[in-house]
Amino acid sequence: MKNVDIVILDLFLPQEISVDACADLSVPVLEKMLARAKCELLPSEVYSTGTLEEWLCRAFGIARQLDEPIAPITVMADGMQPGTGYWLRADPVHLQMQRTQLFLHPDVPLNADEATQLCASLNTHFAAEGLSFFSPHPQRWYLYMESIPDIVTRPLSQVAGRNVQTHLPKGQDALRWHKIFNEIQMLFFEHAVNQAREVHGDLPINSIWLWGGGHAVEQLARPYTKVCGDSFLAGAFAQAAGISYQILPDDLSPYVDDNEGDMLIIWEGLRRPFQQGDLHAWRDSVQCLEQSYIAPLWKALRNGHIKQLSLNVLNAGVVNRFVLTRSAVWKPWRLSKSLAQYALA
Template identity: 40%
Template structure:
């Protein structure tokens, strides 16, 4: 059996200093990294890595919307071919000259609230037609769908000339560095501005603020595309709590399970094959600079994942383990087989060494 673990932000040099790493006791992880064969490449983000792992080709964007729609709203996806775009609810706040975006990792929104917000947006845009979207009057209109409370969608009859940045890239950052590009980008920026003005005074947001909750004052357009022509994935089993990873597994027809707290579930089920495990518990901590939360999460990974996996390698229950991590700059891979553990000259090092 082989296991490939994908853990975004396991090693993050710009936020996680050597002092922070030195406070951690992670002997199993340090052993695995020290004994493994290392390779790296340029990073394009979490969604890009997952798309590549499943053989999905980039369009103007990585086509996240049409893929997650297969899980969120299969009926809508079957009813309407063509181009789908995510339009997720977000909170924007001004900090000096920056406009910082927060996503649903740090606020809650119910499906009832989502439906009311989307109803207001659709009412507002029902009489507006955007010429760059279509020459046809009806097809030039935009219609939002709150299929999930924090994952909203738009369907367009024609593919716009629009390149966006993923919500994952911009969360916790200044949106001015991640604005859409392409010939149609001005149209979509104007639509965003209209949405912000409409939501600013919405009664639901006034009620949210009265309860001490963040208002939903914008949406983030991203992940547009049409259905990919093919999917090609080398894995036989996928384990993750991530919606996009689950959607890719579902559309590829690959066995999918949510994460267990304990790796020994595999041995209990006696499952062979090639497993991809995506663990996304560190990424959000780094996005919002929650260093203490990151430390606690990686301690949990040491106990529930790295130590059992190291033991499985030693016992011969696991033929190969690959650990892949990404940050905003690099993808780093560590490949370990049971014979790797005999490399006594490769001694354990602090994680800060690998984060550089």
């Protein structure tokens, strides 16, 4: 008997699009789970942002702090050692001007050579300031420094598709980092890499986004014996904690039937289509979630292979937890509601 936590991002949509997006969407098992579970709204003093980064930090025993130390955790998953210095994620992004606002587009495809050239320019420009940039993965860059900057940053996932000007670093050193932010945009504006990208019709990398700063975490908690997911971030936490991590299989049944320990499942499959406004792809992803993962979990709970199942739904700064024990399976009087009825106000 074991406990299973599944974390699902962007399952509940804003009211203005939920009815259309969920029309005729057939997810009976998911709706049954939500109806029969005990629902808990997790406390805002513990989960203030409702991001996956924050959820994983709490799950793996990292106390709440102004910045969640994501960079030193993911830098290890990208094959580097954090050492004793301070790390920030410095991910490459495209900023698009719309009237008077700058909107951020993350996950812009680029290759390793382009990333290397852009980081080399950053290192040349900022060498005198003691800033060192690294690009072990084309879309995950890092900034290393010996001193601790007095700033509070916002996770890239919170800023994607939004006006960056309201999400820039805050704190005593904020003005210095705003200046750095502007210098990087000027440095990249006429960079040879971006000129070549524009010739080929690709979006230029015209800025970076700084977030997730901290020092290496000495020891993470080990609340699970296995972590499965479609999430690089979940894999990084599992690796840092010394826990087995596997990419989500097409069929979850063997994992929930054979594993006797507690298991964490991360499903990020809804995030990208939601952020890109592709509601058809979002619907397809919900169907995949239902058939490949929710249905096998429900069956395992009903058959007694799972002691407790918790669905943690992360949306727009809010974390809802739906907890099911085996007894909840046999409560048919709790009538299912359509997914649209869980829309965010």
